Amino acid sequence: xxxxxxxxxxxxxxxxxxxxxxxxxxxxxxxxxxxxxxxxxxxxxxxxxxxxxxxxxxxxxxxxxxxxxxxxxxxxxxxxxxxxxxxxxxxxxxxxxxxxxxxxxxxxxxxxxxxxxxxxxxxxxxxxxxxxxxxxxxxxxxxxxxxxxxxxxxxxxxxxxxxxxxxxxxxxxxxxxxxxxxxxxxxxxxxxxxxxxxxxxxxxxxxxxxxxxxxxxxxxxxxxxxxxxxxxxxxxxxxxxxxxxxxxxxxxx
Amino acid sequence: xxxxxxxxxxxxxxxxxxxxxxxxxxxxxxxxxxxxxxxxxxxxxxxxxxxxxxxxxxxxxxxxxxxxxxxxxxxxxxxxxxxxxxxxxxxxxxxxxxxxxxxxxxxxxxxxxxxxxxxxxxxxxxxxxxxxxxxxxxxxxxxxxxxxxxxxxxxxxxxxxxxxxxxxxxxx
Numbered sequence: 001x002x003x004x005x006x007x008x009x010x011x012x013x014x015x016x017x018x019x020x021x022x023x024x025x026x027x028x029x030x031x032x033x034x035x036x037x038x039x040x041x042x043x044x045x046x047x048x049x050x051x052x053x054x055x056x057x058x059x060x061x062x063x064x065x066x067x068x069x070x071x072x073x074x075x076x077x078x079x080x081x082x083x084x085x086x087x088x089x090x091x092x093x094x095x096x097x098x099x100x101x102x103x104x105x106x107x108x109x110x111x112x113x114x115x116x117x118x119x120x121x122x123x124x125x126x127x128x129x130x131x132x133x134x135x136x137x138x139x140x141x142x143x144x145x146x147x148x149x150x151x152x153x154x155x156x157x158x159x160x161x162x163x164x165x166x167x168x169x170x171x172x173x174x175x176x177x178x179x180x181x182x183x184x185x186x187x188x189x190x191x192x193x194x195x196x197x198x199x200x201x202x203x204x205x206x207x208x209x210x211x212x213x214x215x216x217x218x219x220x221x222x223x224x225x226x227x228x229x230x231x232x233x234x235x236x237x238x239x240x241x242x243x244x245x246x247x248x249x250x251x252x253x
Numbered sequence: 254x255x256x257x258x259x260x261x262x263x264x265x266x267x268x269x270x271x272x273x274x275x276x277x278x279x280x281x282x283x284x285x286x287x288x289x290x291x292x293x294x295x296x297x298x299x300x301x302x303x304x305x306x307x308x309x310x311x312x313x314x315x316x317x318x319x320x321x322x323x324x325x326x327x328x329x330x331x332x333x334x335x336x337x338x339x340x341x342x343x344x345x346x347x348x349x350x351x352x353x354x355x356x357x358x359x360x361x362x363x364x365x366x367x368x369x370x371x372x373x374x375x376x377x378x379x380x381x382x383x384x385x386x387x388x389x390x391x392x393x394x395x396x397x398x399x400x401x402x403x404x405x406x407x408x409x410x411x412x413x414x415x416x417x418x419x420x421x422x423x424x425x
Contacts, residue, residue: 038259040280044294051403131406137399142290149283 003122007188008066010181011122013084014191015063016074017179017226020085022056023075024233025106027240031093048103048139055132062124076244080237084226088171090233097150097160098168104143105172108205109197111136116192125190144208151212162214170220176201177224262288263313263380264296265306265340265354265387272303276340276352276380279310285388293400299409302401306389314363314381321371327364334359336384337366341376352380 003011029049036042060071088106093099114136117129150161176198178186186193209216244250259281267274277296282288288307297305320326337360340352355374360366363381370379390396 038281040282040291040295044291047294047298054407131403134399135403137395138293138403141399142294145287145290149287 003066006181007184007190010179010185011190012063012066013179014182014185015059015066017084017086019056019059019063019074020083021089021106021175022052022059024083024085024236025089026050026052026056027236028089028093029099029103032099037096044142048142051135051139055135058128058132062128065124072244076241077248080229080233081227083229083233083237085233086171086174086226087223087228087230088168088174090230090236091168091171092232094164095160097157098164100143100146100150101161101164102168104140104147105168105205106175107136107140107143109172109175109201111140112197112201112204113192116197119189120191121189147209147214148212151214158213165209165214166217169216170222173198173222177222177226179226259283261310262292262307263310263382264288264292265308266292266296266302267304267306268301269303274304274306274354280307282307285309289388289390297401297404299404299407301405303397304390304392305400306387308382308387312382312386314367315378316364316367317378318376327368329362329364331361331365334361337363337381338384338387339366339370340380341370341374342378343376345377352378357384
């Protein structure tokens with residue numbers, strides 16, 4: 001498929017946003033390794049982190065095919081201001097409820113996006129989406145199970161889950177903000193329409209949350225652009241990139 | 254169950270539709286559905302699987318070859334007849350020898366079920382669990398696809414794959 005420069009630019013932006021969400025979320029998840037409430041969940045969360053990183057690699061390789069960029073350099077040597085992740089994934093890991101509610105909100109979005117993206121007119125994207133979608137369905141099962149148990153467990157677990165939802169829900173809506181130039185991509189059938197997905201998301205996710213006894217908040221601040229970040233992204237990337245930046249020319253570790 | 258520890262579930266893994274379900278280890282979990290998910294994370298990140306089952310560890314009756322020398326080893330209170338899954342560990346020879354499912358046996362107690370299994374299987378240890386407490390993944394394509402298929406694409410590499418770089422190696 002031949003992409004005109006305008007479409008190519010927009011597709012690069014979308015692939016970068018997809019990858020950055022996964023990288024940053026994987027880093028947040030990996031902060032639990034060695035600290036999760038039980039050994040089995042420690043192993044599970046390490047698996048989730050690796051899977052999300054695997055998806056990031058996939059998106060960055062697609063990007064590399066278009067512009068020749070090197071995935072490792074993008075992840076480990078790019079400045080925070082150039083990161084295109086949503087605020088949702090960069091917020092500190094918080095407690096277990098915060099981590100699981102965030103994971104659920106993100107997994108539900110990703111599962112929907114990937115399902116639609118399998119129809120992309122850009123074959124490499126459609127194939128990648130199909131691969132990741134299988135895995136994401138299992139992720140969603142895991143995080144939804146946790147949200148249900150936290151919501152219905154004890155008074156304390158319910159309170160913590162509800163508090164997490166109050167903070168996180170508006171940020172989840174940022175995932176559906178179209179990127180600059182994205183309308184053209186949607187029109188060409190390359191990517192799903194974010195706003196159309198948002199309606200389905202609010203219905204499915206809102207329905208699930210209410211069924212398990214949580215109240216998704218109305219309103220709240222939704223970041224408009226992926227250039228918007230909190231201070232937390234800086235410290236996250238500083239830690240994640242420290243080894244690579246220490247010796248950027250290293251050929252082996 | 255000790256203190257605040259979650260209950261332990263035995264995990265039973267079936268590699269292909271044709272292979273026998275095997276007891277592979279256990280996980281702590283809040284409930285059977287949670288145990289299944291955790292079992293997928295802990296036992297099936299890479300190896301092949303077709304189905305997973307879990308059952309509360311405390312629901313298992315177990316007896317060893319040595320234990321069977323006691324003529325009363327399989328005796329116990331009798332209840333209503335129901336189906337039991339009986340597993341046998343065949344030998345101690347290799348480091349990872351799991352309990353293979355010998356079969357389903359209708360019996361009034363787990364001991365009776367093991368007694369029936371002994372007529373067709375040898376082993377160094379046996380377990381029996383009532384089928385009604387066994388919870389498994391649904392044998393649907395959708396489940397196999399999202400729970401087990403991705404594992405096949407993940408390459409397992411031994412540490413030695415990555416090698417060590419000597420100072421000399423780096424200079425070159």
